[in-house]
Amino acid sequence: MALTACGGALFGWCYFALLRRWVNAYVARGAAFSLLASALARLVAAAAFFTVAAHRGVPTVLAAFLGFLLARTYALRTARTAL
Numbered sequence: 001m002a003l004t005a006c007g008g009a010l011f012g013w014c015y016f017a018l019l020r021r022w023v024n025a026y027v028a029r030g031a032a033f034s035l036l037a038s039a040l041a042r043l044v045a046a047a048a049f050f051t052v053a054a055h056r057g058v059p060t061v062l063a064a065f066l067g068f069l070l071a072r073t074y075a076l077r078t079a080r081t082a083l
């Protein structure tokens with residue numbers, strides 16, 4: 001369970017780091033196609049990650065989601081301090 005929570009946190013950290021890069025590129029008026037491809041890739045990766053966790057059972061997907069939420073909290077906190 002702890003390993004799955006750590007995996008969820010690692011995945012969440014990567015997900016939100018890519019989201020931050022996507023937002024910065026969007027604000028800088030990046031290429032629309034690459035932004036769309038990046039957003040879709042992020043969503044597909046999240047769906048695949050949580051699908052694999054769900055196939056391993058409810059406690060596993062909950063642990064992965066808890067790790068993901070911890071990464072989200074960290075991302076929000078760092079974004080607020082950057083403002």
